[in-house]
Amino acid sequence: MRKIDLTVLEEDALCRLDKYVSDKEKDLSRSRVQSLLQDGVLLVNDKVSKANYKVKTGDHIYACFDDEVELEAKPEKMDLDIRYEDSDVIVINKPRNMVVHPAAGNQTGTLVNGLLYHCKDLSGINGVLRPGIVHRIDKDTTGLLIVAKNDKAHVSLSEQLQSKTVNRLYYALVHGVIEHEFGTIDAPIGRDVKDRQKMAVTEVNSKDARTHFKVIERFKNYTLVECRLETGRTHQIRVHMQYIGHPVVGDEKYSYRKTMDCGGQLLHAHQLTFVHPSTNEKITVEAPLPKQFEDILEELRKEQK
Structure with a gap:
């Protein structure tokens, strides 16, 4: 576990926050500092701040996080379920238990490793550990x-x-069983003050978060819902569904103790729509539910009869 605990001196006042921290913590790049700020991990006077904030004398800057190993992701041959690809973008249907990019404890076998082998060239904006990665989904x-x-x-x-x-x-x-047909969860999300490895609905050091949902199918003790993200906070759907009393089945972090043998959380990103960066065409890509997810739904349907 890595800690940052700094107090700004007068000679450092008015320096950009990301530059100040990277100058003081020599092994942290500015992009890494910016990532910590975006995730709400790096705080100024116990509040979320932006990278371009000009630090002031006496400001207290603090963070506690798992240190990221600085290494270069290496290409690895692997089977990727490619749902769309052209010279600008590639859309992958990620399987369960695959980490998106290398970090401490996950240096190989990640989606980025497979992408580097398949694509050869990826965007370099996010550095050597996250090439091409615009957004993430949980492992x-x-x-x-x-x-x-x-x-x-x-x-x-x-x-x-x-x-x-x-x-x-x-x-x-x-x-x-969710009784109403649809709804919107508008509740800010930030780090859980009691457990820094979890997120929570909180007013403390949080960011706005909105999830829209509609009921697709009801079962005896469960509900299948479709969720649309308006914002993209860490663990957003999982935290919001727990908040309204309907946690995701199989979620070891935010749900009940194991009630069903499902191999992991039953949460699937099934549709993605975006405007193509070059052609301005609206692109919609879909991925069917994994077989295990479908099998569980079929078993629940049988129980209804």
Whole structure:
């Protein structure tokens, strides 16, 4: 576990926050510092701040996080479920238990390793550990992930995500029967003050988060919902569904103790719509539910009869 604990001196006042921290913590690049700020891990006077914040004398800067190993991701041959590809972007249907990019404890076997072998060239905006990665999905979440092959595409896709014009739809099987047909969860998400490895709905050092959902199918003790992300906070769907009392089935971090043998959380990114960076054409890509997810739904349907 790595800690940053700094107090700004007068001679450092008015320096950009990301530059100040990277200058003081020599082994952390500015991009790494920016990532910590975006994730709400690096705090200024116990508040979330931006990379371009000008530090002031006496500011207290603190972070506690798992250190990221600085290494270069190496190409690895692997079978990738490619759902769309051209010279600018590639959309992958990620399987369960695959980490998106290398980090401490996961230096090989990640999606990035496989992409480097397949694509040869990827956007370099996010550095050597996250080439082409515009957004992420959790290790145990299955489904669609869009990757940029060049910097122009990366900038375009990032801007679309920030302006909330990328449409991301997920299927989730959740505990309990949701009575209403649809709803919106508008609740800010930040680090859990009691457990820094978890996120939570909180007013402390949080960011706005909105998830729209509609009921697809009801079962005796479960509900299949489709969720649309308006924002993209860490663990957003998992935290929001727990918040309304309907946690995702199989989620070891936010749900009940094991109630079903499902091999992991039943959350799948099934549809992704974006504007192509070069042609301006609207592209929609879909990925069917994994077989194990479908099998569980079939068993629940049989129990209904």
